[in-house]
Amino acid sequence: MKSTLVNKARTFCMTAVLAVSSIVLPSTVSAETVMDNAPQVSTLRGTAPMNAEVMPPIIDKVENNDLKRQRDYPQQPPTIPHDISKYQLDKNFNKCMDCHSRKFADEAQAPAVSVTHYMNRDGEFLGEVSPRRYFCTQCHVHQLESEPLVENTFVDVDELIKQSNQRAKK
Amino acid sequence: MKKIIHLLMLGWTILSKPAVHLSLGFLTISGFIAGVIFWGGFNTAMELTNTEEFCTSCHEMRDNPFMELQTTIHYSNRSGVRAICSDCHVPHNWSDKIARKMQASKEVWGKLFGTIDTREKFEAHRLQLAQNEWTRLKANDSLECRNCHQFDSMDFTRQSKRAAKQHSSALANGEKTCIDCHKGIAHKLPNMEGVREGTSPH
Numbered sequence: 001m002k003s004t005l006v007n008k009a010r011t012f013c014m015t016a017v018l019a020v021s022s023i024v025l026p027s028t029v030s031a032e033t034v035m036d037n038a039p040q041v042s043t044l045r046g047t048a049p050m051n052a053e054v055m056p057p058i059i060d061k062v063e064n065n066d067l068k069r070q071r072d073y074p075q076q077p078p079t080i081p082h083d084i085s086k087y088q089l090d091k092n093f094n095k096c097m098d099c100h101s102r103k104f105a106d107e108a109q110a111p112a113v114s115v116t117h118y119m120n121r122d123g124e125f126l127g128e129v130s131p132r133r134y135f136c137t138q139c140h141v142h143q144l145e146s147e148p149l150v151e152n153t154f155v156d157v158d159e160l161i162k163q164s165n166q167r168a169k170k
Numbered sequence: 171m172k173k174i175i176h177l178l179m180l181g182w183t184i185l186s187k188p189a190v191h192l193s194l195g196f197l198t199i200s201g202f203i204a205g206v207i208f209w210g211g212f213n214t215a216m217e218l219t220n221t222e223e224f225c226t227s228c229h230e231m232r233d234n235p236f237m238e239l240q241t242t243i244h245y246s247n248r249s250g251v252r253a254i255c256s257d258c259h260v261p262h263n264w265s266d267k268i269a270r271k272m273q274a275s276k277e278v279w280g281k282l283f284g285t286i287d288t289r290e291k292f293e294a295h296r297l298q299l300a301q302n303e304w305t306r307l308k309a310n311d312s313l314e315c316r317n318c319h320q321f322d323s324m325d326f327t328r329q330s331k332r333a334a335k336q337h338s339s340a341l342a343n344g345e346k347t348c349i350d351c352h353k354g355i356a357h358k359l360p361n362m363e364g365v366r367e368g369t370s371p372h
Contacts, residue, residue, distance in 0.1 A: 064330050083330070086242065086355070093359040 060146035073157055077139035084142050089135060096136045216271060220256040228281060234292045238357045258314045258356065297360035304349055312348035
């Protein structure tokens with residue numbers, strides 16, 4: 001299974017929480033026991049000392065096949081099936097909208113951003129993409145061809161319904 | 171006025187007289203050598219203004235476009251082949267180069283009067299500066315891109331599907347040129363509001 005950026009972010013957050021808790025929580029315990037009992041925490045920096053530069057890991061290949069992926073749950077923002085490195089996405093310019101805007105979607109044959117992106121928080125429709133939906137990568141992420149860093153126990157909603165139906169039958 | 175005309179006449183009589191003491195051979199050879207030195211010196215001086223050190227010796231260029239270039243593939247990449255300012259901004263062809271260098275005198279003016287000497291001023295001029303370059307590259311069919319990127323050597327099978335599609339159609343039939351789609355690849359784009367096409371590949 002391929003891991004997502006979300007997975008990576010999750011791992012990072014977990015390690016960060018672990019790192020913080022291992023510093024904060026055992027304040028009453030003596031230093032030696034902390035060293036012995038604390039789990040070996042590894043951050044993105046690895047075990048490199050703070051004053052040393054670490055060799056950055058090799059960047060995994062970005063999935064670039066332009067094939068739509070299945071959504072794991074109905075509300076999931078679709079993942080980006082192509083490379084978006086070096087795409088400018090800032091106050092001045094939004095590269096994604098070169099193909100995904102209403103105007104260009106036909107020529108580019110790219111899925112146009114859905115109508116919800118043109119709605120403001122009060123549900124009113126705007127002529128342009130709403131500012132709160134402007135930064136695409138807040139929700140939509142590209143995919144890396146890499147192994148998952150942690151085990152994923154996610155269960156699809158269809159599977160959940162099936163299970164609950166089976167339980168009800170019993 | 172009379173004095174000037176008199177001086178000119180005097181100069182002409184000196185120049186038009188055949189040499190009395192110097193041999194024709196000496197004059198020819200020394201003229202040839204002087205020509206080589208002048209021509210070589212001229213071109214060397216012009217090449218000096220084509221170096222990255224020269225371009226980034228002003229803070230305007232060093233702090234804005236050069237900083238932005240450094241995060242792009244034209245500066246840092248896996249094989250280490252890179253472009254310097256003049257590779258994209260100065261034509262390689264000699265006569266075109268001279269024309270561009272003469273135009274660049276306006277940039278000296280800008281430097282003297284501090285047209286873009288702060289970040290704010292640079293941002294305010296960014297659209298205009300960018301459009302100058304887009305217009306130039308559009309007019310010369312992206313000549314500076316093509317100095318390195320040969321269309322005939324493009325292997326579409328090694329490109330992504332979308333890239334191959336665009337390159338084998340719109341670029342191949344001359345409908346589009348590199349800059350039509352590849353804007354903002356070496357520097358950040360200005361505020362593109364109102365610039366309809368953007369970097370759109372269609």
